Amino acid sequence: MIKKAEGFYEYFQRKDGSKTKATHYCAGCGHGIIHKLIAEALADFNLQDDTIFVSPVGCGAFCYYYFDCGNVAAPHGRASAVATGLSRALPGKVVISYQGDGDLGAIGFNNAFQAANRGEKFVCFFVNNAIYGMTGGQMAPTTLPGQKTVTSPMGRDVATDGFPLKVCEVFNQLEAPVFIERVSVADTKRIMKAKKAIRKAIKIQQEGRGYAFVEILSPCPTNMKIGAVEAAQFTINAMEATFPLGNFRDRSAEPPLVANKIPQKELSELIVGSSTAEADTSNFTAKEFKFCGFGGQGILSLGLVLANAGNSAGKNVSWFPSYGPEQRGGTASCSVVLANQEIGSPSVDKPDVLVAMNQPSLEKFAPTVKKGGVIIYDEQIPVEFDLPKDVSVYAFPAAKIATSKGVPKAANTALLGSLLALDLIGLPEEVVLAALADSFAKKPALVAKNMEIVETAKAWMKDNILS
Template sequence: MNIKKSVGFYDTFDRSGSATRDTHYCAGCGHGILHKLICEALVDLGIQDRTVIVNPIGCAVFGYYYWDTGNVGAAHGRAQAVATAMNRTLPGRVVISYQGDGDLGAIGFNSTFQAASRGEHFATFFVNNAIYGMTGGQLAPTTLLGQKTATSPAGRRAEHEGYPLHVCEVLNQLKAPVYIARCSLADTKRIMQAKQAVRKALEIQRDGKGYAFVEFLSPCPTNMRLNAVQSARFVIEQMEAEYPLGCLRDDSAEATPRPAPAPAPAPSVFFRELATEGTAQPDPHFVEKRMKVAGFGGQGILSLGIAVAEAGRFAGQHSSWFPSYGPEQRGGSASCTVVVSGQQIGSPDATTPDVLVCMNRPAFERFAPTVRKGGLLICDAMAGVGPGEAPEGVRMVTIPASELAEQLGVPRAANTVMLAALSYLDATGLPREKLLEALDASFVKKPKLIPINRKVFEAATEWCRENIKEHGQ
């Protein structure tokens, strides 16, 4: 027989130990036929140089010995994820994922489903021979009912292994795929139809139009324990009865290529907006302050902490902020720890804070006993902490922060009142103008709120001046 070899193939089969063979496939197997169809199409469409084939785990694991294209071997079931990334990082290239039924329909089905649903721009060639080949004839998701395999010795039973998986029909429920077809490799007429489907899927890739999926019913004489002719007949008579051939979808005429990405700035330009120029250097004599802020979520606990830490940065000091996070943030309570220091900061946590701001009663109960002797505790009056409840050796100051904010018409600015109190009491060691600068910075995305918060800050400072005595309250 005189067979014309496509230049899409390597000239020789160079696998070590295979000197006496031209292929590692069994006689009567469908893989070799499909390999040839792919190679011919790549050459005819002129895309051999810009094609990458993701090789599967399974009998086609050695596809790279045949296809003279770029080749990447993927883990079992992961070819769709690998192809997804290759297509997204190599725009304009043709990417093919070549997979068998175990790889694509069992271990890798979710990846297949998700890639198809995203409409990834690559072609999937899915070889369905109703059995695991390389691993030794075990049950595949596409194994027919009653079919005996190494792991279904009595034949597949619907009540035990479920029904044969119809991958094309499942994918056809999705919006994104451009082309879905099922072909057969069992005889010449069918191979010629399969050839057209391969070509169509690759044209869609050449034109950058989206996801194309072609299933090939394929004979596996060795694992079906049949000869080549019998196994081809099995495909035609039994597999095609379960898996009808045909094109399920062809939207290639309407599909449009992905738009070219808009020009984007370099990171050094992009991040400039996020950063500030600063010349201040840490003052090694600045006494480290460890502060905790605690209260309900929504009281601006975390942002008050960030404002103090940011003021530390603006002043050139080292500063850190560590929040409570996770499920707790939805459960009502919130807290954070701020450390400002003239030296490199060790632990960002504070087991015995110098300063504690409590915005509610539970925060007081949880954290007030931890304040170090000689430390400062600032409570919102709303927390209802009586003067006699101050921990021994700790100065407690009560501020009607929520009430003041409410009176000023900005109920959410109780944290700004507390920032003013921290400033008035010099609790942070940071200059007032740096705290104000940080207050402004915290509203960088809502600049309208800056003047009103400044007003709250001034009013709160005034309240402190009138109500806080040097060593009294």
């Protein structure tokens, strides 16, 4: 029966809010047919409420106007990366990445290739029309040798433009994909085969079996500047010579690949700093720190001491360094999170505590500190800007204390002492000091001096701030 697929919305919205029953695709274009095959499958498998469809940039950019399921729009070339995130965050859901040959084969190739190589659990529908459609008919990675486009007016020259990218053949070299097939929607017989492959790939998702890839050859009469019948003929006669149809792989009946299990002990040896401590389930408020200064001031090591201390105390921890382009002297910062619960992002945009060792970093990060948070900076930093009013700010003589103890480079250790004095870490002091001592494992002679600096810093805080 010829009717609109039930997986579509009843009316298709447009940008201006108006509604229509027609798609935006040109006559003779394959996108509409492919949409219909997918929409039918989603409805037939009762999957609409469990599917997230990732629209690309390209002619398929408006998929979210058509498919009555969850929808997310990805930037150009990033649909496979977005699909990776969605499928990992929402296990058990069906995730569909829909991408053109410009989108997947050019700007997004590495994203798509790596997702396939990792065997992410989503299906990628790759619409190969041998041209950039939406932008007006430029040469795509899949443009055929000799094919004229607006950017290859003399025809694609393989000597300068390379050969058409055969994505199925490339992906077929990878271990992880479960299903790879190339189909076409250029005539009815081919559409029936495409329908089967599309349904199979979606079923594989429904069953959680792994990565599926379906390349669909699709006519683009508008950009090829030919009629719909000729475009279909071109797709069959010319495109199939370069992109032969067929199934490359179907491992859907085989048991899923299982990662080599690494014994727990070895794993903890592999992951630097992995803890054998019992997970802490006590009442602990997650804390986010930002340490910043010049490269070489020990900012990253200071963050690492905190992260290692948290690790020994059974917390979830993250330590996320950020370097300027220079090796020494450039700005460096690191974000540290200590939490009982799993850490969503290691990047700290709004720290509870900011420790700043140079002026540019203090100026940059001070406004980001959470209301009610704390800023500690070296008192030698000239402050020629307003510091936030709704946080506690301490100008602390870190460099002075370290220098007075004969180790000017240990200002970072003095700052650790100030954090302990103000009880900003929330971990037992002995755990923090043990992590500090560990950080000098290769220079044990420095441990005692650094402990002394911590004590002096704490004493200064007690005498000058806390008394």
